[in-house]
Each structure stands twice: as C-alpha cells, then as structure tokens.
Amino acid sequence: MTPALRVGRISHLNMYPLYHHLARAHGEGMVFTDGVPTTLNAQVLDGRLDVSAMSSIEFARNADALRLLPVASISAGGAVDSIQVFSRVPFERLRSVALTPHSATSVALLRVLAGPDVEFVPLTTPPRQALRLTDGVLLIGDEALAGLRTPFAPHHTDLGEMWAARTGLPMVFAVWAVRTDLPERLEPALERLTALLTEARLRYEADPDRVVAAAAERFPFPPEFIAAYFTRLRYGFGAAERRGLERFLELAREAGELRELPALAAA
Numbered sequence: 137m138t139p140a141l142r143v144g145r146i147s148h149l150n151m152y153p154l155y156h157h158l159a160r161a162h163g164e165g166m167v168f169t170d171g172v173p174t175t176l177n178a179q180v181l182d183g184r185l186d187v188s189a190m191s192s193i194e195f196a197r198n199a200d201a202l203r204l205l206p207v208a209s210i211s212a213g214g215a216v217d218s219i220q221v222f223s224r225v226p227f228e229r230l231r232s233v234a235l236t237p238h239s240a241t242s243v244a245l246l247r248v249l250a251g252p253d254v255e256f257v258p259l260t261t262p263p264r265q266a267l268r269l270t271d272g273v274l275l276i277g278d279e280a281l282a283g284l285r286t287p288f289a290p291h292h293t294d295l296g297e298m299w300a301a302r303t304g305l306p307m308v309f310a311v312w313a314v315r316t317d318l319p320e321r322l323e324p325a326l327e328r329l330t331a332l333l334t335e336a337r338l339r340y341e342a343d344p345d346r347v348v349a350a351a352a353e354r355f356p357f358p359p360e361f362i363a364a365y366f367t368r369l370r371y372g373f374g375a376a377e378r379r380g381l382e383r384f385l386e387l388a389r390e391a392g393e394l395r396e397l398p399a400l401a402a403a
Contacts, residue, residue, distance in 0.1 A: 139319075139321075139322070140165055140166055140167040140325070141165060141166045141167070141186050141187065141322050141325035141326060141329060142166075142167055142169065142184070142185045142186045142187070143166050143167065143168050143169070143185065143186070143187055143188060143329060144168075144169050144170075144171060144176035144179060144180060144185045144187070144188025144189065144190070145158075145168050145169065145170045145171075145176075145188070145189070146170075146171070146172070146173055146176065146188075146189050146210075146310065147170040147171055147172060148172070148218070148276075148277035148278050149218070149277070149278055149281065149351060149355045149357070149362065149365070150210055150218055150277060150365075150369060151189060151210065151310075152347065152350075152351045152354070152355070153336075153337075153340040153344070153347050153351075153366060153369070153371060154208065154333060154336045154337060154340070154371055155336075156336070156340070156347050156350055156351070157332075157335065157336035157339045157340065157347075158332055158333070158336050164328075165324075165325040165328065166325055166328075166329060169184075169185060172238040172239075172277070173189075173190065173191045173194075173238060173239050173240065173241070173276075173310065174191070174237060174238055174239060174240055175238075176188045176189070176190055177190045177191050177194040177240060180202070180313065180315065181194075181198055181201065183315070186314060186315055186318055186322060186326075187205070187312065187313065187314035187315070187318070187326060187329065188312070188313070189208070189210065189310045189311070189312050190310060190311065190312075190313055191239060191240035191241040191309070191310055192209075192241050192308050192309060192310055192311050192381060192384065192385075193240050193241045193243075193244040193384075193385075193388060193393060193394065194240045194241070195311050195313045195398070196385050196388070196394055196397070196398050197394060197395075199396075199398030199399075200316075201315060201316055201317075202313040202314065202315060202316060203313060203314050203315075203316050203318075204311060204312070204313055204398075204400060205311075205312040205313060205314060205330055205333075206373045206378070206400070207312065207330050207333050207334055207372075207373055208311075208312050208333040208334070208337065208371055208372065208373055209308050209309075209310060209311050209312070209370070209371065209372065209373045209377055209381075210308070210309045210310040210369060210370075210371065211306045211307060211308045211309065211369070211370040211371075211372075211373075211377050211380065212296040212300075212306060212307055212309070212368055212369055212370060213300060213306045213370065213376075214296060214297055214300045214368070215294045215296055215297035215300075215368060216294060216295070216296030216297070216307070216309070216368050216369065217280070217281060217284060217294065217296075217365050217368050218276060218277050218278070218280045218281050218365070219239075219242050219245075219274075219275075219276050219280060219294065219295045219296055219309070220274075220275055220276075220280040220283060220284065220292050220293065220294055220295070221233060221246065221272045221273070221274050221292065221293045221295065222263065222267070222272060222273050222275065222283055222287075222288065222289035222291070222292045223267075223271055223272030223273070223289055223290070223291045223292070223293070224267055224271055224272070224289060224290060224291070225271050225272075225291065226291055227250075227272075227291070227293040227298075229271070230250060230254050230271045230272050231253075231254060231255060231271050232254065232255040232256075232257060232269075232270040232271050232272070233246065233250070233254060233255070233256055233257070233270060233271065233272040233273065233274055234257050234258065234259040234260075234261075234263075234266040234267075234269075234270045234272070234273045234274070235256050235257065235258060235259055235274050236259055236273075236274050236275050236276050236279070237258065237259065238276055238277065238279075239274075239276040239277075241309050241310065242274060242276050242295060242309070243256070243274065244388045244391070244393040244394070245295050245299065245307070245309075245384070245388075246274055246295060247388075247391045247392075247393055248384070248387045248388055248390075248391050248393070249295060249298050249299065249302070252391070252392075257270060259273060259274070263275060263279075263283070263288060264288050267288075267289060272289075273289070278355065278356075281357065281361075281365065282356075285357070285361070295307075296309075296368070299384075303380070303383055305376070305379055305380035305383050306370065306376050306377050306379075306380035307380055307384065308373075308377050308380050308381040308384065311373065311381070312333065312373075314326060337371045337372060340371070344363070344366060345363075347366070348362050348363045348366065378400055381400065382397075382400060385397055385398070
C-alpha cells in the first residue's frame with residue numbers, strides 16, 4: 137500500500153476558502169494535519185509532514201530543503217485584518233512588542249516595518265495583561281480578528297495595510313512548499329494536490345457565499361464579518377505575488393531576518 141502524502145493545513149479562518157474544497161481529498165492518497173503556521177513549519181522541516189502551507193519567511197530560510205509550489209498562497213493587496221499590532225501608543229512610538237508564538241512571517245514583517253530599535257519579547261501572558269508591560273502586542277489569525285471585534289487597546293495597526301502603503305505590492309504571508317526529498321512514489325499525490333489547490337481557489341471564487349456560510353458554522357464569527365474578511369485575502373500565486381514576495385525577502389534580509397535570498401519559481 138502506497139503511503140499517503142502528509143499535508144499540513146493552517147487551522148485559522150484565513151485558509152478555510154481553500155480547505156473547504158480540499159476536505160474531500162482526505163484519505164484519497166492524502167492525510168491532513170491541522171495546526172498554526174509555526175507548528176506546521178516545524179513539522180515540514182523535521183520530516184513529519186511532506187508538504188504544507190507555511191510561513192513565507194520560513195520557506196525562504198530553509199529553501200535548500202524545500203521546493204516552492206507556485207500555485208497558491210495567502211496574500212493580501214492591502215489591509216488583511218488578521219495580522220495586527222494592538223498597542224497603547226501609536227505605531228511610530230512603539231518601543232517594545234510582545235510577539236505571538238504562532239507566526240514567523242508576521243514577526244519578520246514587523247521587524248521590516250518597525251525598524252531595528254523596537255524590542256521584541258515573547259508573548260507569554262494574555263494580550264491584555266501583556267500590554268501592562270509592553271507598548272504593543274502582535275496577534276495573528278483568529279486571535280487578531282477577535283481583537284478587532286472586541287477592542288482591548290487604544291490603537292491597532294494592520295501590517296498588511298502598512299506594507300501595501302510602503303511598497304505598493306501584495307504581501308505574501310504564506311506559500312505552499314514541499315520537501316525536496318519527497319519520495320518519487322508520492323509525486324502523483326503531490327500533482328493531485330497541486331491541481332486541487334487551483335480547483336479549490338476557482339470554486340471559492342465562483343461561489344464565495346457557500347464557503348462563507350460553511351465557515352460561519354465552524355468559526356466563532358458571523359457570516360457578514362467572515363465575508364468582509366475573505367475579501368481581504370488572495371489565494372493565488374501569480375506575477376504580482378512573486379514580486380511582492382521577492383521584495384519582502386529582500387527587505388527581510390536587510391533587516392537581519394534572512395541570510396540568503398532563495399530562487400523563486402517563475403509565476
């Protein structure tokens with residue numbers, strides 16, 4: 137019996153438009169593992185997963201062991217809602233930020249945007265409590281969305297919006313990558329996954345209301361909030377996303393977050 141392709145799935149709402157249509161592939165030569173980006177990153181790198189959506193900065197840091205699948209991403213052309221710095225002071229006055237443990241790309245992006253002088257510390261307490269000791273808290277995913285719906289700080293800054301204002305380019309938060317040592321017998325399953333990712337994106341774009349309704353049954357947000365949030369996100373990986381990713385990685389290297397720039401597959 138041929139082993140199944142081990143696929144990572146980001147468990148946040150932001151990936152649901154793809155995963156809603158991928159669910160039927162479970163057991164058909166693929167087995168899925170859900171997790172937050174940092175967990176999935178680690179599982180791909182240590183060999184517990186074969187392929188996953190993973191933080192774009194972690195792909196770049198480990199590009200010698202990974203192959204980019206240039207068919208899907210999590211990107212945004214402006215405000216993204218689910219990557220926020222909640223703070224006691226305006227963004228330009230930040231001196232310290234407590235960082236979510238769940239995202240690598242957002243931390244690197246914050247360093248690019250905030251500069252070298254802002255102190256980063258781990259987030260080890262609830263965000264409200266952390267703000268007693270730091271100027272800001274970086275949250276991602278469903279935690280950031282919950283913070284927008286129930287504000288707990290005087291200021292919040294959307295890092296996707298700030299990136300777009302500074303660069304005029306999309307921000308690619310996550311890419312799909314596969315281990316370069318994937319056994320040849322799993323290549324057919326990988327080809328099927330690649331085709332399904334494109335199919336899932338197109339099916340979502342053709343009928344987003346169906347996905348919104350399903351997401352509202354699974355996540356603790358009302359349909360109208362989810363629908364508005366989904367309009368912020370992009371799931372393809374075309375020429376614009378490749379340019380945005382290239383620019384992010386260039387700036388991440390300048391900020392000390394990346395040692396070498398990887399070669400990216402053509403869009």
